[in-house]
Amino acid sequence: MISWKDKRDFWIMGAKIADPAGGKIKTGSVLVQKGMICEVAPQKTPETDLPVLDAGGLVLAPGFVDIHTHLREPGFEDKETIETGTAAAASGGYTSIMCMANTQPVVDDPSVVEYIRRRAEMSGRCRVYVAGAVTRGLAGEEITEFHHLKKAGAVALSDDGRFIVNSKVMRLALEYAKMIGLPVISHCEDPYLADDAQMNESYVSTRLGLRGAPAASEEIAIARDIRLAALTGGRLHIAHVSTAGGVDLVRKAKKTGIAVTAEASPHHLTLDETMLENYDRNFKVNPPLRGARDIAALRAGLKDGTIDCIATDHAPHTEIDKQVEFNYAPSGMTGLQTAFAQLNTELVEKGEMELVELLRLLSTAPASVIGIPGGRLEPGLPADLVLLDPKEEWVFERSMVRSRSYNTPLIGKKFTGRVHGVFLEGKWYSDVS
Amino acid sequence: MQFNQKHLLGLEDLTEGQITQILDTADNFKEVLGRKIKKVPALRGVTIANVFYEPSTRTKMSFELAEKRLSADIINFSKATSSVKKGETLRDTLENIKAMKVDIVVMRHESSGAHRFASEFLDCSIVNAGDGQHAHPTQGLLDMMTLRERWGTLRGKKVTIIGDIMHSRVARSNIWGLTKMGVEVTVCGPPTMMPVEVAKLGEGGVKLEYDLRKAISGADAINILRIQLERQKSKLFPSMREYFEVFGVSCDVLKSAPEGCLVLHPGPMNRGVEIAQEVADGDQSVILPQVANGVAVRMAVLFLIAGGTVEGDELN
Incomplete structure (x- = not known):
């Protein structure tokens, strides 16, 4: 519907402009010049020689920010590349993403940070921020050169995919990162309790004969890291909280003033363990899908601020990877393209959350958790914006997948709420014709 | 009475009536096994592949004997002597067996849910001879x-x-x-x-x-x-x-x-x-x-899955 490719100076008119930080959505116009937001005007029809884009009442919001993406490049380009991963991101309304360090080589050296940033500049469809590894080779033994990683452009530290089992190493990481000024992101999972786990431990795992990870495997890890954050004063962020007990621990820690933040993924907020019934590998994720009680607790956590933001844990795997027996399939599902639609359908449309709050949890909140730009729609900032229709019904078809991988159980799913495209520094990208 | 199940993946999927039907049919076959000539032509022309990813003595022998007693044509596959050792995936192995136009696959596999996975791409009947910790x-x-x-x-x-x-x-x-x-x-x-x-x-x-x-x-x-x-x-x-x-x-x-x-x-x-x-x-x-009954029960399962009815004259 919009043919505004590459027109960098223009007015966007007749949009419902969302200001997630202020919690409001108001009709208005936005002037974009040289890729920057120059003016945000309420209700006026601008008198101007510049091109005018009629947004037709769609919602214009700050572009989404994902702080938990697996781009897989370098090393696993068969699963995803920076080009395809960022294309999926843009298609899902994201203008900034942060990629995880479990590539090959691991992002434990400044050269890898530089490589990813250079590749992102060449082929990225959105901004790419890089998380460096906490420990060399993600082995959980020695901390990496936080200073050098930061200098090369890393904005956070994460051994995502692995828990740092050695408490002393985690203590050192939190202490040292405090000086460098980077948050340490923890993948909280006691690997002994979750040994060879295929799913959540519950009646469902008992029935299916699959080994389960008890909620305690996550809770124990969260509890330890909270104690270490208290001990060190380091800045801790808990990735993909999935259990009711985990939410509780974070809530209590925040009450006592410990510097901890937490994220939840769209799938943990909307899908539950019973969906594994037919051993569909696309529902196999780590942490695993949990029970209804956990979903309710995560949603309550979003509501009271215990869970700070939503992060996708977009984890592409090839069909070859997933076309195997359940216990041999790798964990993970893609999420960048469907996060907004899925959450809008399940939370906003069902009256559990206001649209503007969802937009905040997808943009302003994650940006501030890591301390990266984004999530604001104000004059003087880059025009990183998303245009979406919160009421449009559509079906996510296989042909729409922009990721290199198809490992999502949401193909064929009907959603309410659709991203029409993003402006990245004023440049329009759209998948909707 | 027709047995309305394409596969036998687990007893969780069956009704009391269906279980009774299998047990009644098995009782009939047990009588056959007591005869001097223990073979019936019930599954003549039906091809069955026994695909065993896990070692098995009793179950494998029992299925094989049941198939022979029913006059089925059988092929055997076991992990130790197959291309699995060369790195072939379960899916490829089964796709190859499918290409050979098999009517029933009897499979044992160490992974829970392996049969459900196989049913995603096999068009023949699948009989579960044990999957991981899930069902037998x-x-x-x-x-x-x-x-x-x-x-x-x-x-x-x-x-x-x-x-x-x-x-x-x-x-x-x-x-x-x-x-x-x-x-x-x-x-x-x-x-x-x-x-x-x-x-x-x-x-x-x-x-x-x-x-x-x-x-x-x-x-x-x-x-x-x-x-x-x-x-x-x-x-x-x-x-x-x-x-x-x-x-x-x-x-x-x-x-x-x-x-x-x-x-x-x-x-x-x-x-x-x-x-x-x-x-x-x-x-x-x-x-x-139990072991003796194993053969009769497996005859019953294969017979019913293949579309046989007890009222017919297949037992003669």
Whole structure:
């Protein structure tokens, strides 16, 4: 519907402009010049020689920010590349993403940070921020050169995919990162309790004969890291909280003033363990899908601020990877393209959350958790914006997948709420014709 | 009456009526097995592939014999001698078998859900000969057949399953099958070998009792599971002697059960570990009749899956 490719100076008119930080959505116009937001005007029809884009009442919001993406490049380009991963991101309304360090080589050296940033500049469809590894080779033994990683452009530290089992190493990481000024992101999972786990431990795992990870495997890890954050004063962020007990621990820690933040993924907020019934590998994720009680607790956590933001844990795997027996399939599902639609359908449309709050949890909140730009729609900032229709019904078809991988159980799913495209520094990208 | 199931993946999917139909058909086939000429032409022209990813003696032989008794054409595949060693995936192996135009695949696999996965891309019937820790439906059926032929009916009886319930597909299939047939099931074993919320398993659930003597005190039959020796390595119980002391079924322990309580074991047995020699070979043991019934039950399953009806003249 919009043919505004590459027109960098223009007015966007007749949009419902969302200001997630202020919690409001108001009709208005936005002037974009040289890729920057120059003016945000309420209700006026601008008198101007510049091109005018009629947004037709769609919602214009700050572009989404994902702080938990697996781009897989370098090393696993068969699963995803920076080009395809960022294309999926843009298609899902994201203008900034942060990629995880479990590539090959691991992002434990400044050269890898530089490589990813250079590749992102060449082929990225959105901004790419890089998380460096906490420990060399993600082995959980020695901390990496936080200073050098930061200098090369890393904005956070994460051994995502692995828990740092050695408490002393985690203590050192939190202490040292405090000086460098980077948050340490923890993948909280006691690997002994979750040994060879295929799913959540519950009646469902008992029935299916699959080994389960008890909620305690996550809770124990969260509890330890909270104690270490208290001990060190380091800045801790808990990735993909999935259990009711985990939410509780974070809530209590925040009450006592410990510097901890937490994220939840769209799938943990909307899908539950019973969906594994037919051993569909696309529902196999780590942490695993949990029970209804956990979903309710995560949603309550979003509501009271215990869970700070939503992060996708977009984890592409090839069909070859997933076309195997359940216990041999790798964990993970893609999420960048469907996060907004899925959450809008399940939370906003069902009256559990206001649209503007969802937009905040997808943009302003994650940006501030890591301390990266984004999530604001104000004059003087880059025009990183998303245009979406919160009421449009559509079906996510296989042909729409922009990721290199198809490992999502949401193909064929009907959603309410659709991203029409993003402006990245004023440049329009759209998948909707 | 047509048997309306394309596959046999687990007893959880079957109704009481369908289970009864299989058991009735098996009783008929048992009569055939008592004849001088033990072969019927029921599955002539039907091709069956026996695909065994896990070692098996009893189940594999039993299926093969059942297939031969039904005059089916059979091909065998086992992991040790196949391209699996060259890195072929399950999917590719099965796609190749499919390309050879097989009518029924009988499969055993170490992964729970492997058969469900196979059903995503195979168009032939699939019979589960054991998947991981999930299900072993023909074992459940042959156990029920053995009990039913002694009792006349299963409804209202009490069966106690003893041992490593967590890792046992035999336990799960017994629980689903027996509870659907109106049997009261009790499970007994070390808590470290009980899956979480085990009491919810089956139609209407099961009873959980850690004390062996209490668990069998009202039992009409006990089903003693094989203790897998590799479990001992992961230290789910402290030692063999402690296991036998607490959960081993000796003659003395068996005295806690009512007189005439039947003893089942799916085999292979660890004599002197989960079951004492005298119990395994004693009067109450129906362990060898179980094996004999295994062939009849598998004939029934294959016959019904292939679309046969008992009213027909296939048995002659």
